[in-house]
Amino acid sequence: METVINSYAMSLPGNFSLSEGSQEIIIEKRWFSIAHLGTLLFALLWNGFTFFFYSLMMSGNVSVIILLFPILHVMVGVWLMYYAICGFFNKTVIKASHQEISVRHVPLPWSGDKLIERACIEQLYILEQTKKHRGSIIYSYDVQVVVHNHSNVSLITGLDTPEEALYIEKKLEQFLRIEDRPVEGAYIAS
Structure with a gap:
């Protein structure tokens, strides 16, 4: 038009x-732009690594302080995933x-x-x-x-x-x- x-x-x-x-x-x-695909892929990898890291920590005898230390990584992963999903919809x-x-x-x-x-x-x-x-x-x-x-x-x-x-x-x-x-x-x- x-x-x-x-x-x-x-x-x-x-x-x-x-x-x-x-x-x-x-x-x-x-x-939506093609960049959102890259962000989604990165967020999936980031969150997968973070989940894997936490699952290893949970299987051992780890103090609560150590479990809280990488919480910033979790927050970044959640934000990246939300940003990518918003980009799609x-x-x-x-x-x-x-x-x-x-x-x-x-x-x-x-x-x-x-x-x-x-x-x-x-x-x-x-x-x-x-x-x-x-x-x-x-x-x-x-x-x-x-x-x-x-x-x-x-x-x-x-x-x-x-x-x-x-x-x-x-x-x-x-x-x-x-x-x-x-x-x-x-x-x-x-």
Whole structure:
């Protein structure tokens, strides 16, 4: 689906779905990527090793203190498994009405749900994030909201491409009739 926004065409990103009506717009982004397969495999190996390690410890005469020592490894394994499972099943749902914008991560619970009243919203913009990883620079993109007291609220973070962030920003601005104005420090699409 191609949409013309502010005189240029934008295609619906591949992992997105869109539902538009006169009263609301719903943008959904599926989380799944090939990286979740690697995370799941690593989590299975990690948890298998941890289970094996604990079973060996339980079969011997080991004090409680020693059993508690590797608990951090168990917590990491549980978190990795949950993250991988969320990657397979979750999606982020951005719903805008004329009263509010909500962001929810479903069906499995995840942090970052938001509810912002429309009356508080002054502007939307994109923020580019950079991180160094093994000598490479990794970019991600956040959609930010400027609220009435001129503070910024992250609507959605960690998008893989500027096109994904731009699509969300422009569709919401169009639906909410927000005039796009420059924001200092915002990512500018070339």
